[in-house]
Amino acid sequence: MASNEVQGQCDPKFAKLKELLAANVASDEELGASICVNIKGKNVVDIWAGHIDEERKQPWEKDSIVNVWSVTKTITNLAALIAVDRGLFKVDDKVSKYWPEFAQNGKEDVEVRHFLSHASGVSAWDQPVTMEDVCDVEKSTAMLAKQAPWWAPGTAAGYHAINQGHLVGELIRRTTGKSLKQFVADELAGPLGADFQIGAQEKDWSRTSTLIPPPALPTEFFSALDPNSPAIKTFTGPPLNALFALSPAWRKGEIGAANGHGNARSVNRIMSAVSLGGEVDGVRLLSPETINLIFQEQSNGIDLCIGQPIRYGIGYGLPNPVSSPWIPEGRRCFWFGWGGSMVLMDLENKMTFSYSMNKMGAGTGGTPRTISYATAVYEALKQ
Known part of the structure; x- marks a missing residue:
């Protein structure tokens, strides 16, 4: 075939x-991609096509994996909610209760929920910082603890593009004794049999897809913004080159906001825990009460970093008729990865939709491809 x-x-x-x-x-339009739809615990769609290399010599196979960028955040934040469910911390607790060093420079009142809803005021690193620093999780996490917030914590949201996993991951480490990478392996991917990992082990590199970077943003996009704005500081602290994700440093690192590797099936397997009320094939990860926390709106306005209206719950985006009119309102939550990947949890239909790909489109909020696939899913559900 x-x-x-x-x-x-x-x-x-x-x-x-x-x-x-x-x-x-x-x-x-696609080089290689996979799509999965799970309804009431059954995969009604599990498809893939294309190639994992630009030369088109290696087909995208059933077990091909790819860096899913910020879809990683959905699994990192699920890990945090599992810790909440186990009573290890509460979303309204101050971060400093578990991570005393974080209270430096005006961050003493930052709460756990501010990490999970991009409201901590620490949306990236103060300069100077390099991608090599970011991949040194111990060093870069300590850097975040020392710096001052860029806005008053809890007063607004600004997308924690690359560092959310460092922040949440340190809470996981302090309260469970495990790194985020290990916690995801032991408590999520392992029990569910999901082919997903933070980073990518060297033994899996041969089945790991390349990436085609998205079109570059026009220079006037940046020149129009205040250089001291959270947006500029976030996306230059440090600047991110998509091809760095193919480097050993990135793959061996623990960037819980962005270096998860899997495919539509494995992301779907883990995140269906939310859609299905906390339990997947007898493995319970969350209680209904903890799932309800996701839908507590934390902010609903212009994100200081993305510059678009975004509605955040705890850990996930919530439907917003302005920025995501193609996602029906109601008990649904979701997030995207840079270039177009996505996972959407629809609790009303007990449905999870996921999409991963290697040819990146523009933006962080879904591409025309993402929208067309999700729209087709909802058209099918209406039938």
Whole structure:
């Protein structure tokens, strides 16, 4: 079977989804991608197509994995909610209760929920900082503890693009004794049999996809912004080159906001815990009470870093008719990865939709491809 042909299984109701993936691969909109839809605990769609290399010599296989960028945050924040569920900390606790060093420079009142809703005021690192620093999790986490917030914590949200995993991960380490990477392996991926990891072990590099970077932002985009704004400081502290994600330093690191490796199936397997009321095939990760925390709105306005209206709950984005009109309102939560990847948890339909790919589109909030796939899912659900 040619690699451009869609492989896997797809319920006939979701035929349009399969057709969209096939068309995007055939037209080179996609190089390689995977899509999974789980409803009431059953994968009704689990498909993949294309290649994991630009030369198109290696087909995207059932077990191909890719860096999913900020979709990693959904699993990191699920880890935090599991810790909450176990009574290790509360979302309203002050971070300094568990991480005393973080109280420096005006951060003494930062609460756990501020980490989980991008409201801590510490959305990246003060300069100077390099990507090598970021990959040294002990060093870069200590740097975050020392710096002052860029806005009054809790008063606004500003996307913690690369450092949310450092912040949440340190809470996990202080309260469980495990690194975030180990906690995800032991408490989420392992029990659920999900092929997902923070970073990527060297033994898995041969099945790990390359990445095609997104189009560069025009220079006027940056020149129009105040150089002291949280947006500029976040996206230059440090600047991120998509191809750095292919480096050994990145793959061996623990960047819980951005270096998760998996595919649509494995992300879906873990995150369906939210859609299914906390339990997947007899493995309970969350109580209904903890799931309800996700839907406590923390902010609903212009994100100081992304510059778009975003509605944050605890750990996840919530539907916003302005910025994501294609996501129905109600008990649904989601997040995207840079370039287009996504996972969406729909508790009303007990449905989880996930998409991962290697040819990155522009932006951090879903691409036209992402939107077309998700829209096709909801059209099928209406039938």
